[in-house]
Amino acid sequence: MSEAKTKPTQVSVEQYIAAIVDSERRAEVESLLKLMCQATNQAPVMWGPSIVGFGKYSYSNASGRTGESCAAGFAARKGDISIYLVAEGPSQQVLLSRLGKHKMGKACLSIRRLAEVDLKVLEQLVSESYAEVLRRHPCSDA
Structure with missing residues (x-):
């Protein structure tokens, strides 16, 4: 079975953000970093070269593959910002309708x-x- 490519790294989140060339995007990512630290109460960690993750959890899927992933995260892409919401919360659909x-x-x-x-x-x-x-994976390190 293949090993997951996206894992926690020792790369500095600050260096990742500082390397964002577009100053507007960099400012947005700095704001998002603060928001996600507050929402998760976790310190950010780089997962692979481009995902800023918060907390982690272990998973196994139907095929038997197991691994770890960040419990929440984001990546600054060229055209947009991807925010990783791993689990659907109880009011996600209502909140999405109000998000913008x-x-x-x-x-x-x-x-x-x-x-x-x-x-x-x-x-x-x-x-x-x-x-x-956290509810679905109570043994997580999130």
Whole structure:
């Protein structure tokens, strides 16, 4: 069975953010970092070269594959910011309807600019998703 490619690294979150060339995107990522630290009550850790993760949990899927992942996280992409909401919280659909301009995949919320979303709603989305990960995986290190 193959090993997961995305793992915690020793890379500095500050260096990752400082390397973002677009000053507006860098400022948004700094704001998002503060929001996610507050929502999860966790210190950020780089997962692979581009994901800032908060907490971690162990998983196993139907095929028997096991691994670890961050319980919440984000990545600054060129066109948008990807926010990883691993577990659907109890009021996720209602919160998404109030969030503002976004796209939601299975576990990835994409936004172009933080100014286009309600930050209080975003913080609640992250907080509820994080709490749901802890509920589903009580032995996690989140």
